[in-house]
Amino acid sequence: xxxxxxxxxxGLGTVGAGVIRLIEANAxxxxxxxxxxxxxxxxxxxxxxxxxxxxxxxxxWEDDMVVMGERDDVDVVVELVGGADGPALSCxxxxxxxxxxxxxxxxxxxxxxxxKLAAKAEDKxxxxxxxxAVAGGIPVIKGLREGAAANAIERVYGILNGTCNYILSTMExxxxxxxxxxxxxxxxxxxxxxxxxxxxxxDAAHKLSILAAISFGSRVDFGAVDTTGITRLRxxxxxxxxxxxxxxRLIGMAETEGAAGAQCLFQRVQPHLVPFDHPLAHVxxxxxxxxxxxxxxxxLLFQGAxxxxxxxxxxxxxDLIDIARGEIGAPFSVPVAxxxxxxxxxxxxxxxxxxxxxxxxxxPGVLAEITAALRDAGVSIESMIQKGRGGExxxxxxxAMVTHEGPESAVSEALRLLEGSDSLTEPPLxxxxxxx
Numbered sequence: 001x002x003x004x005x006x007x008x009x010x011g012l013g014t015v016g017a018g019v020i021r022l023i024e025a026n027a028x029x030x031x032x033x034x035x036x037x038x039x040x041x042x043x044x045x046x047x048x049x050x051x052x053x054x055x056x057x058x059x060x061w062e063d064d065m066v067v068m069g070e071r072d073d074v075d076v077v078v079e080l081v082g083g084a085d086g087p088a089l090s091c092x093x094x095x096x097x098x099x100x101x102x103x104x105x106x107x108x109x110x111x112x113x114x115x116k117l118a119a120k121a122e123d124k125x126x127x128x129x130x131x132x133a134v135a136g137g138i139p140v141i142k143g144l145r146e147g148a149a150a151n152a153i154e155r156v157y158g159i160l161n162g163t164c165n166y167i168l169s170t171m172e173x174x175x176x177x178x179x180x181x182x183x184x185x186x187x188x189x190x191x192x193x194x195x196x197x198x199x200x201x202x203d204a205a206h207k208l209s210i211l212a213a214i215s216f217g218s219r220v221d222f223g224a225v226d227t228t229g230i231t232r233l234r235x236x237x238x239x240x241x242x243x244x245x246x247x248x249r250l251i252g253m254a255e256t257e258g259a260a261g262a263q264c265l266f267q268r269v270q271p272h273l274v275p276f277d278h279p280l281a282h283v284x285x286x287x288x289x290x291x292x293x294x295x296x297x298x299x300l301l302f303q304g305a306x307x308x309x310x311x312x313x314x315x316x317x318x319d320l321i322d323i324a325r326g327e328i329g330a331p332f333s334v335p336v337a338x339x340x341x342x343x344x345x346x347x348x349x350x351x352x353x354x355x356x357x358x359x360x361x362x363x364p365g366v367l368a369e370i371t372a373a374l375r376d377a378g379v380s381i382e383s384m385i386q387k388g389r390g391g392e393x394x395x396x397x398x399x400a401m402v403t404h405e406g407p408e409s410a411v412s413e414a415l416r417l418l419e420g421s422d423s424l425t426e427p428p429l430x431x432x433x434x435x436x
Contacts (some may be wrong), residue, residue: 005075007040007041011079012043012044012052015316019316022292022314034320077101078320088106101323103129103323104128107210110130110206115332119337122222122336129322129323133210135302137314138289138290152294153216153292159252159280160203165283165306167182168271199231200229204269211254218341227270254268256342264342265342266347271431284307290302348367350408353433354431355409356402357428358428369418373418377410386398402433
């Protein structure tokens, strides 16, 4: 029997416990598929005294997780500490510098520092794998990097954050408002005590920047992702979307524009109206889904659990099996030196339909003011709904509109014309309508 692959596990939270359980439960199966046993030799976490749901007595403990990769009894380090910088990054750097493989579920670290880590891994000829960093247990990175490797990917988009999807689909089912559903999601463990990373779209933007790099052979550019979260959505928006034949989902989308050699990269995370007949309209709860469109494969849909102990641990161990088989490969599909630097694509010329929501003072002339601004900016209105609150005159009411297809710059110009209007009680909300 070949020598086992010896694993150091840095971080013993939910996913770390899941990795231990999975390796212990499926040890024989994993060994057959990997061609050698995979064993945990050492573990470590910030707090040694903390009670954990798994038995750690069979494993050595390392107080300093940063130096795990320098130990003689370790072949690969699994980093599950989290955070773009700090101990996680130090652990990653030390591991690769020591000539050991690294597996991580840390999308923030890969989005911010992945290129430098990948370049060092290539120099040291060791594996850097991060399947669990994007969409939990869904093998979307492997699918794009290997299964769709012969295709030119034309567009990649999807539902990349389970917390937001749970909130939106629950609002859809229950008719309740955002704050109420967020509190429920926190109580059930679907949302963190501080949910800002999720509900403001940052988590999805990290994942999208990684997917874009792998899909298009571009350098990771998290800073170029135009990001809008779901915090401003109301139950009334969900209801209006439903009446129009749509659901609302937080969509991350990336695609290239321009000719080969002079391409720009468009990346955006934003709530979209999704038609009922689109596959993403039926992705509910904490599920994730990614659509990739290849020039020969056509539309590919990857769907499944986007987080959680079991699915994320499954992705981590799948990476360990690849390493046990001797598979290294370029972390971003092609060597870092060959990744293209693509300028950020502007969005103003993009054609599409949009949903506009205005909260306005309930008084004469307000609707005429809004429609005049849209007219002057060249925005054509397809449909409109005006909904009052049934209260006293002067209270705010909601005006929702769907535009005909046109450039996004026209909508931006209309909103500019309305800036400073005392008819608007809050800034307008704009959501694009997901096309085919």
